Structure formats: structure tokens, C-alpha cells
Amino acid sequence: MFIQLVVSGIAIGAIYALVAIGFTLLWQASRTVNFAQGDFLTVSAVLMFIFVCLGVPFVWALVVTVVIAAALLGFAVKRGIIQPLINRSHTTIIVATIALSFLANNSVAAFWSTQCKAFPQVFGMTPYKLGSIILSRQHVWTIVIAIGLILAINLFIQRTKPGKAMQAVAQNRDAARVLGINITRVTTMVFVMNAIIVAFAAMLIAPVYMVRFDMGLHLGLKAFYSAMIGGFNQVRGALLGGFLVGIIETFTSAYISNEYREVIVLVVLIAVILIRKEGLLGTEER
Amino acid sequence: MTKRLKEKLTVGRVVRWAIFLAVILCIPLIFGGNRYHMYVATLIGIYIITIQGLNLTVGYTGQISLGHAAFMGLGAYTVALMTLAGYSFWLALPLGAVISFVAGLLVGLPSLRVKHHYLALVTLGFGTVVYLLLSNEYEITGGFSGLPGIPRPHFFGIDLSSDVGFYFLVAGFLVLLTIVGLWILNSRWGRAFKAIRENDMRAEMVGVSLLAYKLLAFAIGAAYAGIAGGLLAPLMRFVDPTSFPVEESFWFLLMLIIGGSGRFEGAFIGAIVVMLLPEFLRGAQQLFFVIFAAITLLLLIFWPSGLAGLSDVFYRRVLRRTPPRLTK
Numbered sequence: 063m064f065i066q067l068v069v070s071g072i073a074i075g076a077i078y079a080l081v082a083i084g085f086t087l088l089w090q091a092s093r094t095v096n097f098a099q100g101d102f103l104t105v106s107a108v109l110m111f112i113f114v115c116l117g118v119p120f121v122w123a124l125v126v127t128v129v130i131a132a133a134l135l136g137f138a139v140k141r142g143i144i145q146p147l148i149n150r151s152h153t154t155i156i157v158a159t160i161a162l163s164f165l166a167n168n169s170v171a172a173f174w175s176t177q178c179k180a181f182p183q184v185f186g187m188t189p190y191k192l193g194s195i196i197l198s199r200q201h202v203w204t205i206v207i208a209i210g211l212i213l214a215i216n217l218f219i220q221r222t223k224p225g226k227a228m229q230a231v232a233q234n235r236d237a238a239r240v241l242g243i244n245i246t247r248v249t250t251m252v253f254v255m256n257a258i259i260v261a262f263a264a265m266l267i268a269p270v271y272m273v274r275f276d277m278g279l280h281l282g283l284k285a286f287y288s289a290m291i292g293g294f295n296q297v298r299g300a301l302l303g304g305f306l307v308g309i310i311e312t313f314t315s316a317y318i319s320n321e322y323r324e325v326i327v328l329v330v331l332i333a334v335i336l337i338r339k340e341g342l343l344g345t346e347e348r
Numbered sequence: 349m350t351k352r353l354k355e356k357l358t359v360g361r362v363v364r365w366a367i368f369l370a371v372i373l374c375i376p377l378i379f380g381g382n383r384y385h386m387y388v389a390t391l392i393g394i395y396i397i398t399i400q401g402l403n404l405t406v407g408y409t410g411q412i413s414l415g416h417a418a419f420m421g422l423g424a425y426t427v428a429l430m431t432l433a434g435y436s437f438w439l440a441l442p443l444g445a446v447i448s449f450v451a452g453l454l455v456g457l458p459s460l461r462v463k464h465h466y467l468a469l470v471t472l473g474f475g476t477v478v479y480l481l482l483s484n485e486y487e488i489t490g491g492f493s494g495l496p497g498i499p500r501p502h503f504f505g506i507d508l509s510s511d512v513g514f515y516f517l518v519a520g521f522l523v524l525l526t527i528v529g530l531w532i533l534n535s536r537w538g539r540a541f542k543a544i545r546e547n548d549m550r551a552e553m554v555g556v557s558l559l560a561y562k563l564l565a566f567a568i569g570a571a572y573a574g575i576a577g578g579l580l581a582p583l584m585r586f587v588d589p590t591s592f593p594v595e596e597s598f599w600f601l602l603m604l605i606i607g608g609s610g611r612f613e614g615a616f617i618g619a620i621v622v623m624l625l626p627e628f629l630r631g632a633q634q635l636f637f638v639i640f641a642a643i644t645l646l647l648l649i650f651w652p653s654g655l656a657g658l659s660d661v662f663y664r665r666v667l668r669r670t671p672p673r674l675t676k
Contacts, residue, residue: 089465095465095468095469097468143645143649146649147648147649150652151410152465153406153410153411153412154648154652156412156465156468157412157601157602157605157644157648158645158648158649160414160598160601160602161602161605161641161644161645161648162641162645163598164598164602164637164638164640164641164644165638165641165642165645168634168635168637168638168641169638171634171637172632172634172635172637172638176634279594279595283472283473283476286469286472287469287473290466290469294465321480321484322480322484324476324477324480325477325480328473328476328477331470331473332458332470332473335458335466335470336458339466
């Protein structure tokens with residue numbers, strides 16, 4: 063029981079961590095707090111569901127969804143909405159992403175369905191058995207894929223030239239500009255990258271949750287909490303926060319109260335903010 | 349004294365108040381016979397109060413609140429529980445406002461210590477927690493079954509339980525809170541709020557205590573929402589948690605942006621437009637949300653002063669005068 067709980071906590075935490083990483087990347091590159099992050103997830107999950115229902119093989123459904131997400135939720139959102147607002151106050155951008163969130167989930171509800179749909183179990187149903195421990199296939203594959211993605215993101219940021227440009231922009235925009243980095247292009251790239259990460263997270267979460275127009279609201283919220291607990295401006299902070307929130311949540315609902323699992327996470331969040339306002343691994347921002 | 353009074357009684361101001369009061373008085377004359385119309389009119393009044401509070405926090409002080417529906421819920425449940433227990437509405441409503449005010453202080457305190465995207469997220473979390481408490485603590489709040497049978501109040505022996513009577517109660521509060529709002533914004537506090545919005549570092553430099561004024565603006569905004577909630581409960585004679593979800597707080601923000609954030613008339617325009625349009629677009633609710641979200645985005649990008657900003661165009665182009673400012 064205990065080990066199963068740990069595994070399921072890590073699995074759900076890995077998804078939170080992925081979404082939270084996208085969130086911190088956006089924050090670092092463009093000072094955007096993306097309240098539509100959860101709805102990006104919904105849109106990706108719905109797209110994937112539609113393609114699978116049309117009979118497209120799952121891998122191709124994933125590829126097409128990733129491409130559409132990158133174009134629509136990454137490029138179009140950045141160029142169309144965030145870019146014109148980039149020099150306004152944080153509040154304006156926050157309100158814009160809230161409006162975007164409304165637009166996204168109500169579009170899904172208006173043009174697709176308000177019903178709950180069961181997503182196919184892409185990883186199969188028969189659980190893995192390790193001696194006396196039974197592990198859900200879904201959980202194991204979620205952890206494997208999420209960790210693979212996280213490693214890939216890290217490699218991209220640290221080893222490639224565009225990744226280094228992203229780091230430079232995050233550290234000091236003015237200096238980056240002086241050194242000839244095209245800030246607009248780099249931030250657009252971050253938005254595209256975020257959309258791709260979120261599309262993969264949607265693939266991992268959709269079989270667990272049902273596909274529904276408002277599935278993103280709570281997921282987005284959890285990712286924000288994770289990012290804040292771990293440190294808003296650090297990728298590894300988001301990682302730590304995601305796993306922490308996943309495990310706290312799983313154990314709270316198993317041992318304390320299912321209704322109040324969100325409250326416990328929030329209590330932890332407030333405690334962290336009061337003790338260390340940058341989050342556990344965050345750094346002071348100028 | 350007379351000179352000061354004369355300065356204050358400008359033509360524009362008298363005309364505006366006359367129009368405002370005339371509209372309030374005319375609505376029951378025209379729609380008094382239709383219960384549903386009176387209900388919508390009263391509801392709009394309540395939402396204007398809420399958005400006024402939000403405008404103070406968001407529009408004038410440049411903060412953000414994603415928990416405004418929760419403050420409204422606190423006010424509503426305070427009035428519901430107290431009046432159902434037999435206490436007077438006139439005791440319950442101020443208490444609801446005080447509870448919301450204190451909750452505003454408590455929520456604001458940890459989050460104002462840190463940068464302001466945290467305020468957004470902590471208020472959001474607060475909204476979620478209040479919603480969960482209202483839904484799950486059913487021994488007190490009735491859970492999702494809600495609390496039915498909330499009585500409407502009397503005012504010095506006058507029975508306000510009729511639709512028109514209750515409308516006038518809400519209208520009275522609206523006028524009162526509008527006066528209070530204008531007074532706050534034109535006072536020392538209001539100037540401090542705007543100074544913080546424009547440039548908080550500069551405001552601090554000239555001696556504005558950031559923490560104190562930000563908290564004050566946040567808590568006053570919360571208290572407005574509390575009063576609005578306290579009026580909502582007896583209007584519907586019923587409260588349940590589904591009136592105060594987190595999405596409702598988002599919706600309030602959109603109302604404010606559409607009306608004109610940081611413009612006094614913005615709260616009025618936003619609440620009226622957003623509440624009235626769905627009445628004409630029945631049966632297409634999701635589509636209506638899509639349209640509104642799209643309009644909000646377009647306004648944010650191309651016309652940040654909202655619909656209130658359009659009146660400026662009218663004054664400049666048509667009347668060829670500088671547009672009046674309702675607040676200094």
C-alpha cells in the first residue's frame with residue numbers, strides 16, 4: 063500500500079512538475095504568469111481525443127496534437143496576445159491569460175462538448191507485478207516518460223545554443239539584447255516549447271482524468287502551487303514542487319481527507335511563502 | 349464653506365448625480381410589474397457594488413484579486429446564517445462586511461510580502477478554500493443543498509420583502525457605497541492608491557507606506573464584496589456554494605476590464621453590459637462566454653480603458669471638450 067501510494071504520488075507529481083516547468087520557463091522568459099496553462103492542457107487533450115476517435119493511430123494523434131499545440135497555443139498566443147501586452151503591467155498580462163483561459167475552455171464547451179469523455183488507456187491495463195507489489199502500468203509509464211522529457215528539456219536548455227539564449231534572456235534581458243540575442247524570437251520559442259511540454263503532459267493525464275472542458279482548471283492550479291512551493295524562477299524548483307505536491311496530495315487523500323487535499327497543499331504553500339518567500343529553491347528577483 | 353460647496357457643485361457633477369438617481373427611480377416605474385426584471389435590476393445593483401470594490405483593488409491600486417467571489421460568499425453566508433438564527437439583517441450585514449474586511453487583511457498580509465503574482469495565486473487559493481469549506485462543512489453551511497428561507501429585512505418598520513422594496517434597499521446601498529467610494533478615491537487614501545499603481549517605488553520614496561495602503565485597498569475591496577454578498581443572500585432567499593466558485597472571481601475581473609479598469613464608471617458599465625447581454629443571448633451560454641472572453645482580449649490589447657474609454661472619444665470628437673474625470 064505504502065509503495066503504491068509513493069508511486070502514484072510520484073506519477074501525478076511528475077505531471078505537475080512538467081506543467082510547472084513550462085510555467086516557470088514562461089515566467090523567466092517573458093514575466094508571464096500563464097493562468098491558461100491548465101486550459102492549454104485541456105485543449106491538447108481534447109485534440110488528441112478527437113484524433114484518436116477519428117481512428118488516427120495514437121502516435122500520430124500525439125504528433126499532430128503537438129504540432130497544432132505548438133502553433134496555436136505557443137506561437138499564435140505569444141504573437142497575438144502576449145507580444146502586444148509585453149510592456150504593460152503584470153496585472154494586465156495576468157488578466158489577459160485569464161481571459162484566454164475563459165476563451166479556451168468555453169470554446170471547447172461550446173464547439174465540442176460539455177460532457178465527460180473517457181480517454182483510451184494507451185499504456186494498457188494489466189498492472190506490473192514486482193513480487194508482492196502491484197504497480198499500475200499508467201503510473202510506471204507516466205514516470206518514465208515524464209522523467210525522459212524533463213531530462214530532454216534540461217539537455218536542451220543547458221547544451222544547445224537556443225537553450226543558452228533562453229537562459230541569458232531569463233538572467234538579464236538587457237544584457238542579452240546587447241549581446242545580439244533576439245528577445246522576441248527567444249520568448250516565442252519558450253512559448254512554443256511550453257505548448258509542446260503541456261501537450262505531452264495532456265497525453266499522460268488524460269487517461270487518468272476524464273477529458274472534459276474544465277479538466278484544466280485544477281491541474282493548472284496544482285502546477286502553479288508546485289511552481290510557487292519549489293521556486294517560481296527555477297526549473298529544478300518546479301520539479302521539486304511538482305513531486306512534493308503530488309506526494310502530499312496522494313498521502314493526504316489516502317490518510318487524512320480527500321475533500322481537503324487541496325487545502326493541505328495550500329497550507330504548505332502559505333507556510334513556504336511565509337518562511338522563504340522565493341520558494342524552496344527559488345532565488346531573489348530583482 | 350459656501351465657496352467650497354459651490355466649487356463642489358459643478359454642473360457636470362449635478363447632472364451626473366441627477367441622471368444616476370433618475371435611472372434608479374425609473375427602473376421600478378417601468379419594470380416594477382415584472383418580478384424577473386426587478387430581480388435582474390437588483391442583481392445588477394449588487395454586482396456593481398462588487399465590481400466597485402474590485403476596481404478599488406485592481407483598477408486604482410494596481411493589485412489583483414482572484415478571490416473576490418469568496419469575499420462575497422463570506423458576506424452572503426454571514427447574513428444567511430445570522431438572519432436564519434433570528435438576528436437582525438442590520439446587525440448581520442455590517443458583520444459580514446467586517447468579516448470580509450478582516451479576511452481581506454489576512455489574505456493580503458502573507459501575499460503582499462512577496463511580489464504580486466503571488467497575490468494572484470494566493471487569492472485564487474483562498475477562493476478555492478472558501479469554496480471547499482462552504483461545500484464540505486455541511487453541518488454549518490448546508491453543503492451543496494445550501495441554506496433556504498433567508499428572510500428579507502425591514503427598515504424602521506417598512507417592509508422591504510417585496511421585489512420593489514428590496515430593489516430600493518440595494519439601490520440605497522449602491523448610492524451610499526458610490527458616495528463612500530468617491531470619497532475614498534478623492535481623499536488622501538485614494539491618492540496613495542493611485543501613486544502605488546503608477547509607480548510603487550516612487551510612492552514609497554515620497555512616504556507612502558506600501559504595505560499599509562495596499563492592505564487597506566485590498567481589504568476595502570473585500571468589504572465591498574462582503575456587503576454585496578450580504579445583499580445577494582436575501583435577494584435570492586437562498587445561498588449555496590455554487591454562487592461563489594473561483595470562476596466567478598475571474599468573471600468579475602472580465603466585467604471590470606470590459607467596463608474600464610481604473611475608471612469610476614467602469615464598474616457600472618461593466619456590470620450592466622455583462623449582466624444584460626446574456627439576457628438577449630439566451631440559450632447560447634458557452635458561446636456567450638467565448639464572445640466575452642474574446643472581447644476582453646481585444647479590449648486589453650487595443651483599448652485598455654475599456655468601454656468607459658469610449659465616452660472619452662465621444663467627448664473629444666463630438667462635444668469637442670475634455671472628458672470629465674469622476675475622480676481626481
